[in-house]
Amino acid sequence: MVSKQISVGIGIPMIVVGALLAVLLAPTQIDIKDTIEFVGSLIGILGVVIFIAGLFARKIEELQNN
Secondary structure, three states: OHHHHHHHHHHHHHHHHHHHHHHHHHHHOOOOHHHHHHHHHHHHHHHHHHHHHHHHOOOOOOOOOO
């Protein structure tokens, strides 16, 4: 359950925001175009990493203290 929340709640929005920055905002800013493309790409890559990590996350059982 948690892995789905991580993938959908964090990974996918980061991918979308990174793509929007790199594709839509960068061409409008001539002076800092390279920086915006870099930051957008970095956000998208981190989103993919978090999405994949969310797919492999699993629940760890708690230890019982007796």
